[in-house]
Amino acid sequence: MARGLALPSRAGLACGAVLLALAIPAAPALAQDIAPVGDPLEVALTTGPLLPEEVLRSSALTFPAILEAFEREAAARSDQLSADGAFDLMLKGEYYDRLTGFYSGGFGKIEARQPLRPYGAEVFASYRLSDGTFPTYENEFNTNGLGEIKVGALFSLLRNRDIDSRRFAIEDTRLAASQARLDVMLVQLNVQLEALRAYWRWVAAGEEVRVYEELLEIAEARQVGLAREVREGARPAIALTENERNLLSRRTLLEQARRDLDIAANSLSFYLRGSDGRLIVPTREMLPDMARMKAIAPAEQLAATPVSAVIMKRPELQTFRLAIERANNRIALRRNDLAPSLTASVEVSRDFGPIGPGDASFDSTDTVVGLTFTVPLQRREARGRLQRAEAELRETELRQRRIADQIATEVGNILVTLDAAGKLTELARAEVQQANRMVEAERTRFRLGAADFFLVNLREEDAANARIRAIRAERDGRLAEASYNAATMNLTALGLE
Secondary structure (H helix, E strand, O other), X not given: OHHHHHOHHHHHHHHHHHHHXXXXXXXXXXXXXXXXXXXXXXXXXXXXXXXXXXXXXXXXXXXXXXXXXXXXXXXXXXXXXXXXXHHOOEEEEEEEOOOOOOOOOEEEEEEEEEEOOHHHOXXXXXXXXXXXXXXHHHHHHOOOOXXXXXXXXXXXXXXXXXXXXXXXXXXXXXXXXXXXXXXXXXXXXXHHHHHHHHHHHHHHHHHHHHHHHHHHHHHHHHHHHHHHHHHHOOOOHHHXXXXXXXXXXXXXXXXXXXXXXXXXXXXXXXXXXXXXXXXXXXXXXXXXXXXXXXXXXOHHHHOOOOHHHHHHHOHHHHHHHHHHXXXXXXXXXXXXXHOOEEEEEEEEEEEEOOOOOOOHHHOOEEEEEEEEEEOOOOOHHHHHHXXXXXXXXXXXXXXXXXXXXXXXXXXXXXXXXXXXXXXXXHHHHHHHHHHHHHHHXXXXXXXXXXXXXXXXHHHHHHHHHHHHHHHHHHHHHHHHHHHHHXXXXXXXXXXXX
């Protein structure tokens, strides 16, 4: 019985995962790279015991919080695609014509522009063709008979040379998408842990019901014998009355245990779902044989892994590292805002074909360069944004340190709990053996007339209480093991691999 409670942590998570795997729609399953098993899982639930692997698979594939996390990741990936769009090739068309008046000039133009990441550059090329006559002040609209081709480029030499809002957005959304993926892992760890905890609580509650049922059966069997002895005058009537009171007490304990089992089953159904998302409430017939469950790993074996190595793997700290990188990028962007703007441009144009109304000056290759310089004199807005970005970076670094210390403390506490649970389980088993010996001895004395009914009843209840303590000690060990597997990201034990 104690052995049965020893496995609840890993078995529960695995069981939920299997149930959800068979019940989940195909798309979410593919999103997690876990092949759906299909409806046969639901059939298995009604034909055999519910195993932790099944619970873990079920929760991994169909639990809403996990599916929500995958959708958030998909949204973050979409933001990344949107940011990449800032460097899309742009095509622009323009048409200009006079419908009435002395001049008849008009032109058509098509231009393509391609932003580039190095130096915040932009290259462009255009083709323009004019027709008719233009006034002197619009002479630049003229082209030769086959039109004009122009190519050019713009370069940022100071501000926006190394970073600008477009390049910042691309890098920031990439990091945000990575954080979203880590958030998926964190949600999976928490869900699988809770699924295992729910599973082992359900298993332990089932074991406790069995103990109280056996205790009640003993009292009911004794009631038959006492009734016969009272009729024969071998026992006083008060013995029958005392046992009837004992029956009521044990029935009360059994009803309370059944209530706890029903509550535990309902809690487990939150992680155990069908393919349509409906909750599957496990029945008592689905309780596993605890004697076949794998034993809990010793705390000394688990503690062999250095805590520092465990902490480095945690998704929370990986998320903080990405957050710090994002904060540094934001600081770089804000420092860029403080720099003056110096933009260089170069363009080459050439007209082709017969010389048009624009005269011979258009029959040449023109190369033009230019510089544009701007600078805000006070730059208070830029300085304020920079100071805020630096403060946010310091805050993130402090939070990272706090969370790292918190995780280290939690892992240490889990190991202490697991070690204590193992010792308490052994003590509880020894107590059960001693209590059973006392029960047998007291029953023998009672049959020989050397003991009264009160002592027999007391010994039986002591033995039942010892069994309950052993069950709960094993349950606590399973819960601690599940917590350790989640804290150390043991994905295999959590049904995520």
